[in-house]
Amino acid sequence: MIAGRVRGVLRPLSVVSIAIVLVLLIYGLLGYSVTAVVDGVLAGSVTSPSAAEQTLRWTVPLLLMGLGIAVAFKAGYFNVGAQGQMYVGAMASLVVGLWGDGRAPVLVIPLAFVAAVLAGAVWSLAAGLLRLLLGADEVVTSLMLNFVAVLLLQWSTSGPLKSRAGTGQAATSESIDAGYRISTSTGVSVPIFVICAAAVAVTAILVNWTRTGLEISLVGRNPVMARWQGINSTGVGLVVFGFSGGCAGLAGAVEAFGPAGSLRAGFSPQVGFMAVVVALVGGLGALGVLLAALFFGALRAASLYLPVVTNLPQSGIDLLSGVIALLITATGIPLLRRRRRRRRAPTAGGTSEVADRPVARRREVVAR
Amino acid sequence: MSILDAQDGPAGARTRAEAAVTLDCEDLAVRFGSFSALDGVSASWRGGAVNVVVGQNGAGKTTLARVVGGLQEPVAGRVRVDEAELPWGSVSGARQRGVELVHQHFSLPREFTVAQALELFSSAAGAAKLFSRRALRVRAAAALARTGVEVDPDAKIGSLPVESVQALEITRALVSQPRVLILDEPTAVLPPPGITALFERVRELADSGICLLLVLHKLSEVYEIADTVTVLRDGRLVLPPTDPGEVSRQDLAELIVGQATPDPPKVAPPPEGAPVVLRATALASRASGHDAAIDLPGLEIAAGEIVGIAGVEGNGQRSLVEALIGVAPLDDGQVWLDGVEITGASVRKRRSLGLRAIPFDRNVEGVSRSGSLWENHAVLRRSTDRWWLARRRQRQRCRNDLDRWNVRYRSEQQPAGDLSGGNVQKLILARELNEGVRFIVAAHPTRGLDLGAATAVRSAMATATGSGTAMLLVSADLDELFLLSHRIVVLCGGRPTGVFTAPFDRAAIGWAMTAGEPS
Amino acid sequence: ASCGRAAGEEASSSGQSVALVTPERAGDGGPTDQMLAGLDRAKAEFGLKTRHIEATDTSTYESTLRNLGQAKLDVVIVAYTGFTEAITAVAPEFPDTQWIHLYADPRKAELSNVRTISYDTGAPGFLAGVLAATATGGTKVGFVGGVASPQVNADYHAFVAGVRATDPAVQVLGAVVGNWSDPVKGQQVAQTLLARGVDVVLSYGGGSSVGVVKAARQSGGLVITDTLESQDGADVVVATASQNYDVTVYQQLSEVQRGTWKAGHLVADLSNDGTALNKAELFRGTGAEGPRAKLPPAWTAVEKARRGIVDKKITVPFDTTGF
Amino acid sequence: MMDLLVLCLQAATPIWLAALGGLIAQRSGVLHLGLEGLMLSGAFTVVAVTVRTGSLALALVAAIGVNLVISVVFWLLISQLKANAIIVGLAISMTAAAGTTFALVTIFGSQAAIHTDAALPRPLDLTNGPLAPLGKLTVLTYVAVALTIAAVLILTRTRWGLRLSVCGVDEFAARSAGVNVVLTRLAALCAAGVCCALAGTELALANVQSFSENMTQGRGYLAFIAVLLGGVSPAGVAAASVFFGLADGIGVRSQLGLHGLVPVQFIQMLPYLCTIGAMAAAALINRRRGVSPPTNVDDLT
């Protein structure tokens, strides 16, 4: 048990180390300073308070979106629309925030967050309903809705919500009243922590400690059995799509009311995609997602800091994140297994040769 | 016409002794983690005979079959066919040397058509050669004709009834002219006439010199067909291949179970004046998959009563069960449970009123194979359950129930797919036959279960009805129906063609099962 | 490799440290490359330590600027109005750093360590309209934008105004690629325009402009771009309508060196060569027949319009609404 | 009209070629999200090698070689090291985007686009007549058509195809039939790598004859979507790819047509909304025919 835990920690650590060594080797061969890169990674993500602050700032959106994605994946729904759901959530909260116009923050802020969660959920349910009612593949529909949301944000920030400050050449929205902001531009504050802690707790409770959580995981694994057990799969599906969209919408509101204070066209373009990685690396569990989000948040902070202290081109830094993502889910099985063990080996431990998991999106039974 | 005539051609004339193949296993060992599924199994089976392998659920029969078939790599040991050693864990290697394995859980892809599936398993040369659709169909039709299976070559496997799939599995194994043929529990899903037909075929195959290995559970079947019988227990060989004439039924049963076999269950006499638990009028529902639509004038089951449904598979059993459970809608008719109308009620509502189900296919409708035991157990909501999930209590409850049912498991956290089929069935029973049960719909509850397990399951069902539960028992096993039922309704083409009360008349029931059909 | 300089080496050099932060990537020959050109010139001349940072994600602006402040850079140059909020938030935290904001709006409340420079971008677009409308051999000219942003909209409207002022009969077909760095799509968009009879195109497409140039080479047409000239487009690119960022960057850095730099606002326009419609030096003229013949009179018209704008006889509209 | 068709085919070809690769991979049971990265590495290699050597043939061989290496790494990671296929696919796309740009900087000294004179052959030379625009199509468009037909034949009319497909629908059946699932997936991934090399070649050399960083701009993901939209069948994949090409072509036209009436962003949304509509329609048709939707992530963790 304990050995398993230790291995659970050591494995990702060793994988990350391998990835870093691999990339450092490339840097070294090309003549970049390896020590500067290592220093930069640490200085940018952990070793100073401001670096830690940066890490947390980038953890928050990954965490909130990753939690929602994890729940959806657990139920067997490949909802990859978090990016778009975050955008519509952010827009909804911004509209409420601008409407607030001096009204009491205790009224406006909660209203804005509720609006964001609802907007995200609605955006997600658009794909969800098509899936649940018609069986339309939600990968396709949720991804397409991302593109639509990107354009909606682009339109609103250069149209109805556009900032009237200055000459207005940037596709930036009006700013939210400073009184409504829940953090400064550092993006780290007590309210944001409370929101994150609540999100982790709600997800953990939903998944582990409620019947709905049990139903979510069983519907995802075997929908036929779920039907025979009287589980309302459509209902569970609605909850799941709504929850994951709501989480992403919440992330959008935190961004708008927290570090950003206003919206810009195409902000955080990669975060939805990284959140999928975070959810999967986190093993679709609340705590796992928290750890994975912290890790990828730190990586993001580091990669923003590196160009300040090294001469590496941005692409060289992106290479590091790519290689880490490439290896992060590899389990430490030695590459060269002995195919033909000596006959009558006295000791054992063999499993079937092709014990690999099927990688296709298939349920354990095909729905009838 | 012999099935092998067409394939063997001139060689079909060879005598049994000449053609006889031998299969030798030496010191086979298979381990899953620290668990030994097979341990030092050595045995030698000769062709030309029907070799039967028996053993409790989880004894290692399937594992043995898989090792020989190349699907499972052993940690030690060797397998030889006619002195030629098989490579470890290579299905294609085993198939090249003439070993074919027919799984109990079918291996034909549901998404393929019959013709495509047969082509997939073909071992003829020219895998890259283009074929026309017609050639494919003609080839499949020829193979089907040889084995006397009547299905449309263009039908999807998934749309066929189990019997046909079973027959197809054997057809696809025979297409490549096997020298060793292993059938893992081929009788489990077959109705009695199907078993008779299968045994005829098996006998013919054995006569042609093939080395046949047959995994069976029912002793009556063993004595009916076996030339040799081999017994596995807990992964060890406890009886090397032996002429069944040399072992008494009693001894064989003890060898299998490791102790004296339990007594058959005592079913309480049919209740007098007990309240009606399930009442249905004029039931009509659409066909479910390949199963017939049902048209049932009425059905009443009283507390403590067991009503058996007999019939050849595909005659409305599934439609009836699905309609009662509520997973398929009714077209017409009304249903009451304990006086409460449940005609249009949801599955959940029905379950909360005490309706329980033992489904047809435990791996599909019964459990989530990747879900843990306790999750599979906790999924049934009890009256005391709230919206939250008391994990610790649920796990405790699961352990208690599993222990009470003598399920062989390591931990309640292991996935249900790790259990052997018999133990999965017990897990389902442990879940369903629990507090609040009023009416049980049991479909083939002992299918694939070993002697001891089957008896235990039957006893448990008898006990449950003894305390006032009503039961509808669907079974392909007439002996089981006779043993448990108070009344038997025979379904044919979705209509009741006879209602019988004990003592049952086997001939009359058999006649009713085929009534209304041309042949 | 040329880029393989270690951080350790740099620490030994004594010059000031300067960072340039741009939201667009380098390499498309566009504004970013111009700024880099100015930076490189200043670096060679004053022995600066320079760094270029691509902040392609708008949500990272603050983080990036804060990182630079914490790294105690002497001068930070950022480009475009998108950085306004970020600078407002970060610059006061790092008073020792001198911040230069290119392509910025004048600030209401000036910051003591920030200089903003705005460009009269409409003028080059207007002049491009004049050039296109005079040179066209038909009645249609085209505009290709990268993404439909307020900035692109403003450029479009200026271009249209230039065309209208020259020849009201000439029609403008405008489209956006939807992406700043998709040359393939840019080629397809331009091909559609050219197939509809357009023979002169103003391409404000960033990296996508590469595709516009290719389409013009394939189907015959002339292009005005906002990118640096390159051999590759030499036969079709007649002019570059741009802000002379290289000049600005170099001038600002030399002011910093001389100690004459001060906070405040500066306007770069046609009159001080901050913006211009430049004749393409490399233009070999193998593009469309009709327009090529009309180029000399077109340049005359452009010069006239330029003077008109400088003398404030012509006002270039500024309109950021969509097109 | 002919112009529009040719424009659509030109836009569709890179997606189409990559989608054929994705189709083969998905048939073998691997969800291939690395198409984007493989397309990009193919495009870069082809352009870089033609710039340095001037030989198109050599460049093509190099691009295919590079993609085969990446595909083998993909396979090693998911089948030998049991890494999650979706993450590895996404990571390959991320790594390729960073890697090609890094290589661009390292080899050519700057991030600027590199241009080449190498051009793909255009087999039809119809200088006049109504079909003249067809002359603009490169040989790879015809290759895409040929590969689609080949895929139809191989997948449905050879035992090879059946053995490949069974790996994706029923692994247990595959193993029972003696199919080496792991090696089949290797072969399928390699085929996908080759298809993506061709897709990258078309993208870079058909019209723009240059490589600029991240020039695929999501076309690889569209190819992945085309596989799903096309119901994992060659004809469906071809139709879906052409649909995306058409959406591109019509998008530009409607921008010009609806000029000033609707904000351009709403016009740009149309292809995406149409895709959603097409997916819903396909689902309805499948439901009529009794085909169930294939979705699950049970085995992801």
Ligand SMILES: Nc1ncnc2c1ncn2[C@@H]1O[C@H](COP(=O)(O)OP(=O)(O)OP(=O)(O)O)[C@@H](O)[C@H]1O
């Ligand atoms: N993949 C696996 N992982 C772990 N344990 C397994 C696995 N496969 C089988 N087992 C275990 O090995 C034992 C032998 O299984 P096997 O399927 O051979 O039994 P069997 O004799 O066929 O039983 P039955 O009569 O139920 O068919 C069982 O206890 C089973 O739980």
Ligand SMILES: Nc1ncnc2c1ncn2[C@@H]1O[C@H](COP(=O)(O)OP(=O)(O)OP(=O)(O)O)[C@@H](O)[C@H]1O
């Ligand atoms: N539907 C299925 N899909 C995939 N694998 C299966 C399926 N059913 C069984 N298996 C595999 O077969 C192994 C043995 O399980 P199986 O159900 O055959 O047990 P069994 O003991 O033979 O069942 P039964 O008692 O019904 O004969 C399991 O461990 C599992 O690996």
Ligand SMILES: [Mg+2]
């Ligand atoms: Mg078994």
Ligand SMILES: [Mg+2]
């Ligand atoms: Mg069994």
